[in-house]
Amino acid sequence: MARQPNKVQIIPLGGMGEIGKNMTVIRYGDEIIVIDSGLMFPEDDMLGIDLVIPDITYLLDNRDLVKAIVLTHGHEDHIGALPYVLKQLNVPVYGTRLTLGILEGRLKENNVSVNNLNAVKPGDQIQIGNFKIGFIRVSHSIADAVALSVKTPVGVIVHTGDFKLDQTPVDGKVTDFYRFAELGDQGVLVLLADSTNAERPGYTQSEKSVGVTFDETFRNARERIIIASFSSNVHRIQQAIDTACKHRRKVAILGRSMVNVVNIALELGYLNVPEDVIIDIDEINNYPSSGIVILTTGSQGEPMSALTRMAMSDHKKVEIIPGDTVIISATPIPGNEKLVSRTIDFLFRQGAEVVYESTSGIHVSGHASQEELKLIHNLIRPKFFIPVHGEYRHLIKHSKLAQSLGMPKENVFVAENGQVLEFTPDKGAVTGKVTSGNVLVDGLGVGDVGNIVLRDRRQLSQDGILIVVVTMDKQRGQVAAGPDIVSRGFVYVRESEQLMEDARERVKQALEKCELNGVTEWAAIKSNVRDTLGKYLYERTRRRPMILPIIMEV
Amino acid sequence: MARQPNKVQIIPLGGMGEIGKNMTVIRYGDEIIVIDSGLMFPEDDMLGIDLVIPDITYLLDNRDLVKAIVLTHGHEDHIGALPYVLKQLNVPVYGTRLTLGILEGRLKENNVSVNNLNAVKPGDQIQIGNFKIGFIRVSHSIADAVALSVKTPVGVIVHTGDFKLDQTPVDGKVTDFYRFAELGDQGVLVLLADSTNAERPGYTQSEKSVGVTFDETFRNARERIIIASFSSNVHRIQQAIDTACKHRRKVAILGRSMVNVVNIALELGYLNVPEDVIIDIDEINNYPSSGIVILTTGSQGEPMSALTRMAMSDHKKVEIIPGDTVIISATPIPGNEKLVSRTIDFLFRQGAEVVYESTSGIHVSGHASQEELKLIHNLIRPKFFIPVHGEYRHLIKHSKLAQSLGMPKENVFVAENGQVLEFTPDKGAVTGKVTSGNVLVDGLGVGDVGNIVLRDRRQLSQDGILIVVVTMDKQRGQVAAGPDIVSRGFVYVRESEQLMEDARERVKQALEKCELNGVTEWAAIKSNVRDTLGKYLYERTRRRPMILPIIMEV
Structure with a gap:
């Protein structure tokens, strides 16, 4: 047996210097595992582009070494590139049940069939070649999120995924502080941690605080209540449903992704809903308006979403009735501010009472603030x-922040996508660069x-x-x-x-001049026309x- | 003499349901005055558009009735349409000195020559036909801002312009509370007031609080300090210069509009700068980096601005040196968030220390919050x-907010651009609609x-x-x-x-089919090609x- 190398490589293929497209490679000898495969939404100047995924040339060049893709949670920026990646790379995927449930939906939409999805539970550990991977429960704005510990022969790597430290999570399942402490006690070589916030x-507020705001808003609402939120935020949906039950309202679900996620979450047991609470959207007129909650997509003002269509009087099943209370339980993602504003304005014009961002407590972040970090x-x-x-x-x-806690500056690596970060038990260094970038x-x-x-x-x-357009007579040259x-x-x-x-x-003049001067090459004629006309215009x-x-x- | 009508009309031509393009018409009998003529920056979906101005068809249709344009202050959203409006409408313009100074620069840039600009001072009153117009000092993020009182035979109209109630303004010139109180005592028919905030x-913070933050930041900076701000915020510039003097730094001015406004403000006495403090940008290398402040445009991340060019290593006179402190003393205008973020990221990459939005006290709004309203x-x-x-x-x-103070709902008019609001001493009503809209x-x-x-x-x-492209032989039809x-x-x-x-x-196949079927009309052939190719693609x-x-x- 060959002597084991004494170094491990970490290669970010996405998520560095950008929000989205998260993907990290860990390589030890001839074995590679990949953490997450996310997409990114296009920048304003990427006109007409639907989405952006990481360039995986490095993985394709080393396809035989890739042993597994391990997922931290089911958000698009962590799993959204998988329909494209798995088409080219047939490897086992590991994730928690909700994460895989959401992933399966995405794969189906993209006609990708995969039979190698493996469910794990928080607390599980799996061995993949030389890697021992542990799944550690964390809180985030989606259920079933985990951090990862990756034990390698060189040392332990911890990747937090996206997380916050919610002390009162909606499902009562608190971050596994003990496991983090235990790992710290045993010694961790490298930490990779979420920097979004x-x-x-200070601290990011608990998801439960949104429930309190829901309750207050429900108490003041006399007519229908319409709540727009991210469909993947199962805890938020749970709180909306709980509050609806408390106030004896029925709940109708609207918008493709909201319907999909609610169905998956119900099926897998991530949502607890008493019988007869959820009704079909076609039934809402059978109930008094004071007995209705509509849960919908569109919290980002997306032009084709259910909420935006309602605001524009363009939804075929639901129209806004003066007196409706609309709760937009989300913050605009950078770049969406104007879309969200426009939707709010149109809702007000329709006579709705709109509760949104500026109202405190209607949304909390899913990412750790400085004190949690x-x-x-x-x-x-x-x-x-x-x-x-x-x-x-x-x-x-x-x-x-890490340096303020006493970490030496040279032990912190602000890396770029594609950089090869190599670690021995004592030393870390950037030792190379692999192909990386945006695939549109x-x-x-x-x-x-x-x-x-x-x-x-x-x-x-x-x-x-x-x-x-000019048609030229080839023979006469005119x-x-x-x-x-x-x-x-x-x-x-x-x-x-x-x-x-x-x-x-x-x-015409430019063409005549070309003819006079005996210019016959098309390229020259074209460039002449382009210059003359461009200057004139x-x-x-x-x-x-x-x-x-x-x-x-x- | 004809009997005086007992009604006055207020017609907003811009600024309703939008940020920008502010323009309000007041009409009494056969006399019209116009308050402000602003531009608006284009929405995201107005591709290639430089700016948007109000449709002034109504004014052109009534050109003989327009007696004056009266200005509240010198921001683009209040004066930016004047180069276009004054080309078509030759009427006297009234404004304070700084407002007119900035306007003159804009007119010159657009090759518009006007000789009917009339300077007024806060506290002045002027009579224009049946209108007696008073100029009332207010605080705003530009010096020399005023509210207007317009006394008509029907009653007094007050227009606040843009304002905040700064109790400690930088120039010591506090809002004329007495005049507002006096008008209130005498009786006001209609109030039009700034709704931005x-x-x-609560209250909007005093401009002076920014000076305190400047001082703290200067104290920690060891190398050069670069401050980006709106060029029109003369008080902010004054505070930057004052802080520079206190810390014995020289000040260089960068960016066309910053240079222009500083020159106008110096000339008119709105900026107080000790001799030898301002140096030419070419001289900065004659001083130690700890003795330099650069005041620049680019606080909105505008791609062609001085700060953005510096961030991109694309400015021909100044490059960022690691250790520079860059202060972005502004909030992104909605729609500019991503541009500003990108600039901040590039500045960090160049090794600058960047002080921006998330740092409290680096910018305050110029608009009144709820308690001030x-x-x-x-x-x-x-x-x-x-x-x-x-x-x-x-x-x-x-x-x-007005209703919460006891105003009856029917006395509040949430109006739309182009609506004619007609007031008698006892009654207000929407009585018509005139042409209005966006001119791109x-x-x-x-x-x-x-x-x-x-x-x-x-x-x-x-x-x-x-x-x-197809060339057809007309005679043979092929x-x-x-x-x-x-x-x-x-x-x-x-x-x-x-x-x-x-x-x-x-x-080719589509064309052959046309020929076979005897389709000879060009329109039909074209539509055939378009459909076939569109479907295929x-x-x-x-x-x-x-x-x-x-x-x-x-």
Whole structure:
């Protein structure tokens, strides 16, 4: 038997300097395990892109070494890339039951069939090659979330996943503090910990505090209550249902993902609902409005979601009735602020009473604030620390927090995606770089839209396009038809006929000049037309539309 | 002399249900005055649009009645439409000195020459026809801001403009509480009041509190300090300079609008700066880094601004040096959150210490919170109330606040742009509607981009465009050249040659079918090509690019 190497590598393929697309590789010798495979929602400048997944070239290049994918919880930014990853990489997946339940739904939607999903329970330990992986219960804004301990021959690695330290969780299942303390006592080589809320002082409020606010709001509501929330927040849904029961209201579920998750959670026993409480959305008119709660998607103002459609009077089953109370039990994800505002405004216009962000207690975060992070660091007392899950500034703040607890600066690694971090029992260092990056998903296309296409979309979106078509007589070397100019997204043609006529005249002149000067190469003619027209239009309009000359030959 | 009518009309042309584009018309008989003429920044879905101004058809239709435009302060959302409005409407403009100073700069930039700008001082009263207009000092995030009282034969109208009730303003010039109280005592018919912060409980903090935070930050900084702020916030700039003086640092000014406003404010005496404190940006390297402050634009992460260029290592005069302290003394305007985050991340990457939003006290709002609004209502005690300047939900919250103070619901008007609100001494009612709306400015084009162009830009931005060109032989009724397909923003062609080849084949088949079936109308042929190709591409890619068939004739 070969001598065991005395080093372990940690390679983040996503989640560094960004919110989303979380994926971390741990490699020991010829064995690789992967923690999470998340997606990221596109940035504003990724026009037309549906979602972004990590570049897994490194895993495909080492496909025989990949032993397993281990999941921390069922949020999109941790499991959303799996439908794409599992198509290319057939490996066992391990996760808790709710996580796998949600994953199965996603796989089905994407027509991916996989038969190697393995359910674990918090507290379980599994051996995969040289890795002994432990699943440790934590609180988060989804049920059944776990942190991971990965025991390797070099030392123990702890990855917190997303977590908070809720002292009064809705299901009564408190974070496994003991296990963290025990690991700390035995010695941890590297800690990777969630940095999302590293900017926030103090503690994150308990999920239960939202239940108190629900109760107050229900007490004041006289007509129907409509609650929008993330469908994956099973505890939030539980609290909404509990409050509905207390106030003797029936609950109808609306929106595809809300219906899906509620069904999965009911089936797996993660939601406790007395019989006859949940009714079909078609039955709501059989009850007085004071006896109804509607649980819906749309807390992010997504244009096609149930709540947004209601706000726009565009939902086929439910319309807002003046006097309805709408609770938006979520904070806008950065980038969604304007969509959410617009939805709130339209709900007010429809006569609803809207309870939202600015009202305190209607939403709490699922991520640990600074004091919770400090506690985790002090429990685990790792030798090395890698802040994960966050924009660069979050990683920096988390790094400083670790240093404020006494960790030497050189033991903290603010890493970038693709960096190879190598650890021996005594030393950590960046020793290399593997392929990493964004793979853009647009419709069925995975990775076929890159920078050139995006640059074109940006230009098209700003000033539109002018297409100049000329048919050339090949033999005589002169224009046979055209030039014709067609524009889209540039200017409303009926109101700018003169401008377009003048533009055509300029192109004609440019073509004549080419003919006179004996310019016959198409590329040269095209570039001439492009320059002449571009300059002219910029002078007249201060706009720079895309100009696309096309020459046909007869 | 005709009997004087016993009613006055208030017609908002902008600022209702939106942040920006503030403009209010007051009409009595055959006399009109206009309060403010602001611009609005484009919404996310207004692709390529530079700015939005109010539709002033109503004013142009009644151009002989317009006696004056009266300004409350010099922010873009109150004066930014004037370069466009004054081109079409030659009327006297009244405002305080700093307001007019900033306006003159804007007019010059837009090559508009106007000779009818009239400076007033807070406390002044002027008579314009039947209107007696009083200028009342208020605090705001720009110096020289005023509220307006408009005495008409029907009653007094008070418009607060944008305001807060700063008890310790930087220049010591406190809001003219006495004048508001006096007006209230004499009787006010209608109050129009700023609703921007109607959601916020309590009081807005004093501008002076920012000075305290500046002082603390300066005390901890060892190298250069770079402060980004709104250029128009003269008081903020004064505090930055005062703090720099106290800590014996020189101040360099960076960014076009910052340089402009500082020059105007110095010239008009709104900034007090000891000699030799301000240095040229080219001189900064003559001083130790601990002796430098750079005041810059870019607090909103604007891509072309000085701060963003520094963050991206793209500024030709200043680069970030590790150890620099960057203070972003502003809150992101809704929609700018991601730009600001990105700038902060890049500054951290350059090694700067960044002090921003999450740090308390680095910025305060310029708008009154709920307790201040209550005070203004209680001082003025109007008969009727119109909440202005805000999204719909802000107007609703402000309306409820007024009712909580005892105002009858029917005396509060949550109005929409273009509505005619008519008041007699005893009654108020919506009596009509005039033309109003958004005029989009794109480059030199004012109003030439409308819904059709925007819809095209949106489609182009999402999935790009495919152009299908065919040259037809007119006499033989058959294809002479092509079909050729050119795409932009759809897919990276080199990686999808097969797809494009298949697409061409489909178009060819569609054309042959047309020929076979004797379809000769171009419109029919085009629509055939569009449908066939669109369907095929959607099946293959799940994308819906714009498809533009062009037929040339020889």
